[in-house]
Amino acid sequence: MTDPASYSEVLAAPAITRMTDIVLPEQLNHRGTLFGGVALSMMDRAAFVAATRHSRQTVVTVGVEQVDYVAPVHIGEIVEVVAEVIATGRTSMTIDVTMVAEVLLTGERRLCGTGHFVFVAIGPDDRPIEIPQVGASG
Numbered sequence: 463m464t465d466p467a468s469y470s471e472v473l474a475a476p477a478i479t480r481m482t483d484i485v486l487p488e489q490l491n492h493r494g495t496l497f498g499g500v501a502l503s504m505m506d507r508a509a510f511v512a513a514t515r516h517s518r519q520t521v522v523t524v525g526v527e528q529v530d531y532v533a534p535v536h537i538g539e540i541v542e543v544v545a546e547v548i549a550t551g552r553t554s555m556t557i558d559v560t561m562v563a564e565v566l567l568t569g570e571r572r573l574c575g576t577g578h579f580v581f582v583a584i585g586p587d588d589r590p591i592e593i594p595q596v597g598a599s600g
């Protein structure tokens with residue numbers, strides 16, 4: 463029988479969200495590199511997961527404070543988006559997002575994008591609802 467204790471590492475709540483994917487042809491721009499809108503969507507999704515994991519509430523994007531594309535991601539590369547809640551207000555969360563490309567056969571990794579996303583937790587009345595503060599336990 464499967465012993466859940468053997469899986470304690472993967473079952474633990476992750477403090478940092480990592481979403482990993484492979485770049486396919488339908489995600490490219492006219493130059494053959496990852497389209498900026500697709501990259502933005504990947505970053506927003508990772509930030510959404512990080513904000514939801516932090517608050518355990520329904521969350522919505524209210525702001526994208528700064529996104530910088532610092533290097534292109536090429537077809538066939540792995541793209542990894544890393545998201546972490548770095549600050550909280552009463553109902554809002556700022557999520558730091560980093561996008562890294564990885565070359566399949568060499569493992570070389572490059573920083574390709576960074577950004578800050580702001581999410582707000584909303585209650586059943588669709589109004590902002592209080593969330594736990596960063597660093598608060600429980």
Ligand SMILES: CC(C)(COP(=O)(O)OP(=O)(O)OC[C@H]1O[C@@H](n2cnc3c(N)ncnc32)[C@H](O)[C@@H]1OP(=O)(O)O)[C@@H](O)C(=O)NCCC(=O)NCCS
Binds near residue numbers: 522550552554584590
């Ligand atoms: C989320 C929403 C209900 C908030 O309503 P609101 O009237 O702006 O609420 P408030 O003014 O009380 O602000 C709530 C919090 O969001 C923050 N906030 C609102 N707009 C922000 C922005 N553009 N950037 C950063 N923070 C913002 C406020 O500072 C406040 O933070 P705090 O509670 O931690 O101090 C409303 O803006 C909304 O529904 N937006 C659309 C969200 C959406 O559909 N997103 C999907 C992408 S289109």
